[in-house]
Amino acid sequence: MIPRCSKYAVVGDKGEILLGRGVVADAFARRLLRVVTHAHKDHTRGLKSSARWSLYVLATPVTFRFLDVLGETVPREKRLELSYNKRINVDGESIEFRRARHIAGSAQVVVESSGCRVGYTGDFKLPGTDVLEDLDVLVVDATYGSPRYQRRWSDWEALQALIELIEDRIKYGPVWIYGFHGKLQEVMIELRKRGVDYPYLAEPVTIKLARITAEEYGIDLGDTRSYLGGPVDESAIVFIHASKRRSKTRLPGTHVRLTGWEVRSMVRMTSPSTFNVSFSDHATFRELIEYVRDASPKMVVVDAYRGKDAWYTAKYIERLLGIPATYMPKVKNIGRI
Numbered sequence: 001m002i003p004r005c006s007k008y009a010v011v012g013d014k015g016e017i018l019l020g021r022g023v024v025a026d027a028f029a030r031r032l033l034r035v036v037t038h039a040h041k042d043h044t045r046g047l048k049s050s051a052r053w054s055l056y057v058l059a060t061p062v063t064f065r066f067l068d069v070l071g072e073t074v075p076r077e078k079r080l081e082l083s084y085n086k087r088i089n090v091d092g093e094s095i096e097f098r099r100a101r102h103i104a105g106s107a108q109v110v111v112e113s114s115g116c117r118v119g120y121t122g123d124f125k126l127p128g129t130d131v132l133e134d135l136d137v138l139v140v141d142a143t144y145g146s147p148r149y150q151r152r153w154s155d156w157e158a159l160q161a162l163i164e165l166i167e168d169r170i171k172y173g174p175v176w177i178y179g180f181h182g183k184l185q186e187v188m189i190e191l192r193k194r195g196v197d198y199p200y201l202a203e204p205v206t207i208k209l210a211r212i213t214a215e216e217y218g219i220d221l222g223d224t225r226s227y228l229g230g231p232v233d234e235s236a237i238v239f240i241h242a243s244k245r246r247s248k249t250r251l252p253g254t255h256v257r258l259t260g261w262e263v264r265s266m267v268r269m270t271s272p273s274t275f276n277v278s279f280s281d282h283a284t285f286r287e288l289i290e291y292v293r294d295a296s297p298k299m300v301v302v303d304a305y306r307g308k309d310a311w312y313t314a315k316y317i318e319r320l321l322g323i324p325a326t327y328m329p330k331v332k333n334i335g336r337i
């Protein structure tokens, strides 16, 4: 461990990831630059304050487009778009984004400052995420921070199981799929890639984000129309934000919830017309450990603000990989910021 560098990679008690001297990612802090690693709500907190306080807000071009659709607009003069593998230098520090597979536009951040090289994964899953190497300190997301959340299948297998469920049920009526922004769009794209060509219905915001995602990956979304409410009387796949699931599950059709917290089986029937499919946008515990092993940093900080069982992840990394590790914050402050 290089103690001198550990002060350049800190997770604050409101989830702010402090990197180098002048960079903060994924929550507000009074720093020169604010990074948004991706457009999920637990990474955009305090964005308005950052847009006022910081000199620039940094994100990938796709993340800025997502933020616009989601109403989290950053004023033009404050935006600094940074593509993957491009580096900028501000006030003696260099900042670089590397690709993360999570939702479209997701980035990892590497900051070099005062002879220290520190990095933050943001949310990610494997494969498809570049491993950050040669770091003094790695800040890692640990959404599923211990083996008790371990899924025993890959997300490709879960996706195949979802396709089989759709094929099985769609002859009886619509199949409703519930998930968060980013995950819904990923599934919309992946189903089309695999030849599923039933019509898509979705809320306008979901469609706008899907069109941005489809453009990014060069995929044709095919027959995709707006869902404006009420029952659906065709063999369509209906994509609905997870927050609206309860209000929809009484409508005719098959209702499928996408959730990485389902660890009992890939597809689990929860009532005659409702199912959980175990599909996640986050690394499993094993993938997370694999990432840290491959990255082999001099020290690890586990993000305990967003992850579950971060203390366990840190202990595991120390004992089994022999890399000094800690978790932060020790106490969460989830109040408004």
Ligand SMILES: [Zn+2]
Binding pocket: 038, 040, 102, 123
């Ligand atoms: Zn996320």
